[in-house]
Amino acid sequence: MASPLGHAQPTGLLQDRLLALAGTPDHSFRIGTDLIVVAQLAAKLITAVDCCSVTSRDAGAYATVAASDDLAVAVDQAQYEDKAGPCLEALEAHYPAAVPDIAATVTWPGFRDTAARFGLTTSLSIPLFAGSGTTIAALNLYSRRAGALSTLTTAVWAAYDPDTTDHWDHDALDAGARELTAGLISAVAVRTMIQRAIAVLSADGAGPGHGYPVLCDRAAKTGTSLTETAAQVIEQHQP
Template sequence: MSVSSRHEDGYASVAASSDLAVTVDQAQYDDNAGPCLEALEANYPAAVPDIAATNSWPSFRDTAARLGLRTSLSIPLFTGSGTTIAALNLYSRQTRALSTLTGAVWAAYDPDFAEFWDRDALDPGGRELTAGLIAAVALRTMMQQAMSVLASTDETSTSRAYQALCTRATDGATSLTAAAAQVIEEHRA
């Protein structure tokens, strides 16, 4: 497991459970390509169910396979504004070890995928991760909707709309979530 983030003009592993994860991450940084960078840049999970069979990222594939890894899953991590700032990278030496979790993660990002995963098949840690991710993605969607309303109403950028939303929350002594809900509710009225 590792966490990748943008760093200066490139990328860095800001946390890792082992040197193995750092080595696989570094192969992706050196090649400027791989699932962790895809998740970080595309704002969507990047799953590699069979590392040996992937042709998309040769440096990642070769390094990971040499180290005995068989599958990986990279999940984007984002701020309150919805900006992806890091990717959580999970690696396994067991071929199907991440398949159930991958389905659950995809369901968090795509409601149409929700019917294809089995919550009961996840271990307790997988359930907790998935529940948190589902809540975070829903919150991000609400925040982006509120920022879009503010940006169109005030004819401003989404970054300024986020600042306005933060100001609204501070001035109203409320949470950012409550301020976003209020903006959406006012817009619907």
């Protein structure tokens, strides 16, 4: 069953939500809503995607916290039961996990058999992170069209590794996929800035591991986002 959301023209909301997520404290009540909206927008905007979901951890177990339809939930569940699959790899290893040809994979048989039964041929799981920079969820994109996610996969890898030598064809992506890629590139840039601010605060006496709580506390006291607070910290420590 295809996504009931249909596909629409991008409005910038997906990019904005990914950027906002990167600057939101991990413990914020907004995180759950952000993940639901990201899943809804990805299914709605990216032409190659037939269904999608978001995997997160819940009380020590894996759970699908957002999905475009029941098909995506079933494919996720097969991975949870086996404790193996691309969505779990993206979540635990903190890098994108692509399956170009689901039918040919031997690594995750439970995922392969369930996805193939529903006619899915390819998938891409993308780690998502909030303010601490640690992966909090995985966005799982599933498609019935062979090779439909190949260019997007290359673009996503490039977003997570700015030093990569791989080139991707911007014009080969549909508008929704371009927006997703732009959002990930922006989010990674925000993460880099926040990590720099955390390092500065730790060096100022907060100590290793304490820079992030200090940054969160400053943001809460001033009523600003982590992104704005991090920028202020860096500016104040410019030589």
